[in-house]
Amino acid sequence: MPMRPLRLRVLAAAVAAQTVLWGGSAGAQPAAAASPPRPTESPAPPVLNSALDAPLFYQLLVAEFELRAGGAGTAYELLLDAARKTRDERLFQRATDIALQARAGEQALAAAQAWRIAAPASLDALRYLAQIHVGLNRPADALDPLRTLIERTPAAERAAAISLLPRYFARASDLPKVIAVIDQVLQPYTKEEATRVAALVALARMRLHNREADQALALAREAQRTDPGAEGPALVAIELLGSQPQADQLLATYFQAKPRSHALRLGYVRELVNQQRYPAAIAQLEQALALEPALATGWLSLGALRLELKEPAAAEAALRRYVELGAQAPASDDPALTVTPEGQTQAYLMLAQAAESQGRMQQAEQWLLRIDDPAAALSVQSRRASLLAKQGRLDEGIALIRRLPDEPPDAARAKLLAEAHLLRDQRQWSRAYDVLGQAAARFPEDVDLLYEQAMMAEKTDRIDRMEQLLRRIIEIQPDHYHAYNALGYTLADRNLRLDEARQLIEKALSLAPDEPFIVDSLGWVKYRLGRRDEALAHLQRAYQARPDTEIAAHLGEVLWVMGQRDEARRVWREGQERDASNEVLRETLRRFKVDL
Template sequence: MPLAVPSFRLLSVTACLAGALTGYTLPAGAAEQASAVAPSGPAQTMSRLTAPLLEQLLVGEMELRSGNAGAAYEILLDAARKTGEERLFRRVVEIALQGRAGDQALAAAQAWRTAVPKSIEAHRFAAQLLVGLNRTAEALDPLRALLANTPAADRPATIVLLPRLFARASDTATLAGVMEQALQPYASIPETRGAVLVANGRMRLLANDPQRARALAEEAHRLDPTAEAPAILALELLQTQPAAEPLLLSHFKAKPQSGALRLAYVRSLVNQQRYAEAVTQLEQATQAQPALAPAWLSLGALRLELKQPRDAEVALRRYVELSAPQAAAAKQAAASQPGADTDDDSDEGEAQVTLVSPAEGLTQAYLLLAQAAEDQRDYLQAELWLAKIDSTQNALSVQARRAALLAKQGRQREAREMIRATPERTPEEGRAKLLAESQLLRDLKNWQDSYQVLATANERFPDDADLLYEQAMMAEKLQRLDEMERLLRRVIALKPDHFHAYNALGYTLADRNVRLTEARELVRKALELAPNEPFIIDSLGWIEYRLGRREEALQHLQRAYQARPDTEIAAHLGEVLWALGRRDEARKVWREGRERDGANDVLKETLARLRVSL
């Protein structure tokens, strides 16, 4: 029975329900009718919405708000069929999905396809729903219709992105076959051939067939070495198919300006601790695109990690030059438009890289520049860099850096008080302050006080695996080896995937030249959890050396040193080379290590024990 409500009242209720109605297109021709009865104001945009149909829509929405989703679905689906309005069909599909009624959502999508056969969105919904309902083979028809109705100019991009619609599919093997059938008509067309290869490759990756995926990516790359889509697929393959890496390098050679993709590759290299290669890529990125600010920031951070503060400073100053104007402009825009949405929605077809905002990047750069100046003992310049930071979110980082400057000038008590005086608004900030103080003392080689701070932290935050690990490291420095082992085994019990704990315990046993078989098993467990971590590979090499397996030790240590030319790894590698009679090579490695960190205790002890003068 129709609602006995005047039409102007209906229009008012419709306005109140705007959040639920998701912007129906009102019929042309009703605007004049509405203007005769509605209050004065902006003209309403109408479509084929008659008064009875409007009542039907309102009843459907009211049923939904009353919790009767089934009735709302039926009422609004009937209205969608009558009008052929795509927004109405979309609304019905959403109602069914919100109610976890997959079959009803599919029925609405199929009705939508029938009513609007050229609707790309209707075909997409139908295909996704069929796959989600494990009726994958039936998805072929809507996929074909989706592609057929896509404009030719948009088809390559649509094809490349198609697999993303089915990232959560369960029957991926069947889906890969269905996709190949749907794409077959476009596989021989020059404009879409590369896109088809990439789409099929990504589907094969989803179907756990990475070798086939790599072969398809390589074929697409041969068609056009400058195309980013095959290179992005190669990047996705790196974890399981290291042989895909040459494709990436070939793409960068053909298209040096692939900045976003190269930064994503750098992130992968850093995750694998392949710092030297990451630096090479960043240097090439900055040469090809000198205005690519994020590359300069990453290059500075890596140079600093590799104990190259002068080179780090050059890169970081360049980042500041590029980013300071952007940060100022962003700050001014935010001030003039408070609450504005500043999210940057990237194209899904491009390499996705998480980048900090210019303001956040500047804060990071100033902190890193302060550290670079500190490493060069230019404490005044370090303080000047810190003074540029006005971010309250980084208050502890700034104070910890300032405290380090004081400590290096012999003002340890003031340094500790500076960290303790930092405001503590949450338990997490309290924990961070204790860690910062312990790290300060550790850097000063004040092992006893650092240990005591961590013991206090573990009383305040019991069963915190990371705090226990840090305390174990200080126990080792104090030669409390039984306590160190007890703490590390507690860490492993609390957090079985804490690979640092396995590695630390195994390495310490090896360094004491005891329980070497057990030490090797511990380090191998760590390596299972973190296969490319250079310090764990170094530990394994050191254990092999202790076991008298010098050639095996050399292989591990060379791999570790190539990935990360750290001074401690250099000390171990040099000793193995020395024992093998390759003394010129040993001296070369030791000299490289000394150039990076001449104060390193392991290197100094090694040279003194072997009575080697460089």
């Protein structure tokens, strides 16, 4: 790009310098040029004369040039000198920011201290001082500015100011010391009605940052006892769900007080889905939709969850309601009440899948015809390919996928993966393995492709190759818990190297605590090791979190061999209702000669 003439660059820098000092815009006209007000107009605001004289203007101009040329040190000194001369807070802030951006902590501290002296009433100066002290790992020195900051904040704004404190110090290097300082600052405010909840929630969040889940939960509970309908304690509870099961009760209390708080309930649902607690997520969605039937995102999420749990009829009902809302509902400022084009595309794809799983192929194609989104081309063609495959036209389905363009660059990978999934779903495991081998050769470090290939190696009884691929994944990505779990489960399922299998599964569970399929694997290996009581506890926990057909097969088997045969039949029957074609369940029933 050609450089602008020097005259224009000087003018631009001059405008920037004036904007820093005055807070004005480049298009503002001098006061002398303004037209006198007409009788019908409001009086013009009073003219505020700037402290900017010619030498100071030049000083600011040079500072900006130095900064752009990489001379942050010189720019800092010039701006700090100008700030001291004018006592202008914007110049103090500018000098402090330059030092912070240059990672010059002591210089930033000096500027913030000068700022506080020049403007003793400035809350921003106090906030900067506290953060800089903590950044320099001197949290004790932050006590005075923090205390003064909260004291001087207007009473009407104090609770909001307290709520922001955890955000400022979340990345402190010595969190325990910072927490001790904030405890001292906020203790008086935990006793005042107007600030009690905000102070307790801020203290809870600091414990969360320091991974003190028990203390965070206790503080959130205390805050909720003060105000059951306060949002802060409920938000803390959502963050605690993964480590503190008791957090659910705190959320139940909040929703009793504020049942129509659908935004927070949807956040709760998202976290439940992240933990694969699908039945609990569905229960929350159904409560939200009973109170707010126009909650569009709720219907879409409910449809997706029902489909995941292999309940296509229930999924279809929810997704149809979402589509109907798109045709009926007026525009809303609330995203949760809005049917978006992207959401409609997702709904049509899932409706096609639901219809297909119920054998209604023509209806599935009708849903696909409604999609007019180029970005969804691969998803649409993959679903059409599945329809063809189920009609005995697998090769035609593969051709549909292959005809799609290879651009953008990740399209080729996505096409290969879609083809492999189509073959897998049709139990063409050897062909799927070969396609994934081609994909892995083109993308050798892609752990997703390697994992899919490993699963197809297991299906074709190439256990050595499967283990080789999974260990390669662990080498590339040591925290890939699916790889540990898959290897451990496969060994356990074949009664091979059971102690090693248990260790692999426990490693997976340490990386993904409470993940239902890993808990199922742990229960299965304990069963293989003859530890039936432990196995039963793990499998019941997994099934409660995720009532999957394969987990049902495992749980039913353990119940059966422990003599609880009526309960085993009930669990197997539930699994069969969800997916009668599941091979693990069918093999289990054949082995025990059970006819449901």
